[in-house]
Amino acid sequence: MQKWKVVVTDWEYSDLRYEESVLDSERFELVPAQCRTEEEVIAACRDADALINQYAPITSKVIDSLQKCRVITRYGVGVNTIDLEAATDSGICVANVPDYCMDEVSDHALALLLAWTRKVVVANSHVKSGVWDYKVTQPINRLRGKVLGLIGFGKIPQALAEKVKPLGLRVIAHDPYVPQTLAQAKGVQLVSLDELCRLADFISVHAPLTKETKGMVGSEQFAAMKPHAVVINTSRGPVIDERALIDALRTGRIAGAALDVVEREPISPDNPLLTMEQVILTPHVAWYSEESAAEMRTKAAMGVVDVLLYGKYPQYLVNTQVKEKVRLNEHGLANRDAVEA
Structure with missing residues (x-):
């Protein structure tokens, strides 16, 4: 059984236990990276089915290099690291986690x-x-x-x-x-x-x-x-x-x-x-509590599952215009080929 490849472009946590709990090893290959530049993201993510992003630049150049990517989720509320227009043009869903640290x-x-x-x-x-x-x-x-x-x-x-x-x-x-x-x-x-x-x-x-x-x-x-x-x-x-x-x-x-x-x-x-x-x-700490960090990381991973495994739009879809390019249904899909653009 072929696994979905999910690359974490960059992260600042001691481990990826919350992501691993959502993206089980039988169906997903979770690949941690610490990318800082466009070139590093391209090298790590070219054949990825999904990205989970923190601060690494997901520019139009990066998006143009992605051969199979269906969804990019971002830790947190802001999506200023991601070129939304380029992602939409490429039929890639972008999701965030807007409610984890209210x-x-x-x-x-x-x-x-x-x-x-x-x-x-x-x-x-x-x-x-x-x-x-x-x-x-x-x-x-x-x-x-x-x-x-x-x-x-x-x-x-x-x-x-x-x-x-x-x-x-x-x-x-x-x-x-x-x-x-x-x-x-x-x-x-x-x-x-x-x-x-x-x-x-x-x-x-x-x-x-x-x-x-x-x-x-x-x-x-x-x-x-x-x-x-x-x-x-x-x-x-x-x-x-x-x-x-x-x-x-x-x-x-x-x-x-x-x-x-x-x-x-x-x-x-x-x-x-x-x-x-x-x-x-204060050092960009307003978002943080132990509970909010766990919620953010879990929900970011769930955005990947929504698209790749269940074939539906992620709960926190940001670029809603992508629906004009990508048709996803609301029910479980039998296999990865059933997610059609």
């Missing part, structure tokens, strides 16, 4: 908001250096009554909106893809990006990284913000124009930032953000 990321965004507001990091640093004086945290202002602006209003910011309501925050959001009825049901007012920047005391970024969102929070947006505004980002670093952010912080245009992501990761040792006391930084 609580983790919304919790982390809230933690950053509270840590910045209460000056937890500043206070901790001074106490550990021998200074016991609350005045080093001045000024601290009351949180209740402030406005939280959400850029993006998908599942994670919706969860965050619910979590901040007991704190007395008013929530507004900008998301051109969300209907007013949904926002109203959540008790959130939809506004333009310009309005959000003018009205919000805290701005939490939750937009995915796309051609449209890259650099969407830039000089114009910082110029519209309140001088005491704080920007929080737990989505993708390049959604914020980092040079404009640094300039806004240096000039006092805004009060501070709390960032789990930056433009280039890991952060460069000479990045000015590292020396700014008004900036809190």
Whole structure:
């Protein structure tokens, strides 16, 4: 019996036990790789039936080289490592895992908001250096009554909106893809990006990284913000124009930032953000808990099973336009040849 070949293009875990539990060895050959470049991906994946991807570049050049690939799944929510248009043109399903860390990321965004507001990091640093004086945290202002602006209003910011309501925050959001009825049901007012920047005391970024969102929070947006505004980002670093952010912080245009992501990761040792006391930084950890990691890896593997074994579209299909090129049914298939394009 011929096995399906599934290549894990790159991964940063101690093992692949969750993937192995889904992709049994009788029907799947799971091939771990640690690709960093297009050439390495092409060499490892040319004859693969499926890819599971983390950070390795799945460019149009890579996709053109794939001889048999039916599905590419990605660890996590964002799919900016994959050329979706090229995958669609080639009839390859692309899937992500959009729901594995809703609580983790919304919790982390809230933690950053509270840590910045209460000056937890500043206070901790001074106490550990021998200074016991609350005045080093001045000024601290009351949180209740402030406005939280959400850029993006998908599942994670919706969860965050619910979590901040007991704190007395008013929530507004900008998301051109969300209907007013949904926002109203959540008790959130939809506004333009310009309005959000003018009205919000805290701005939490939750937009995915796309051609449209890259650099969407830039000089114009910082110029519209309140001088005491704080920007929080737990989505993708390049959604914020980092040079404009640094300039806004240096000039006092805004009060501070709390960032789990930056433009280039890991952060460069000479990045000015590292020396700014008004900036809190964490190492792209918002997604993580032991439970979320297990869920993400299991669901990424299940996307492969959906297509190759059951001959159906993956549960979390991203490039829905691929349905115009690939006909998959909803029932189990007798063999691999039954999956027809």
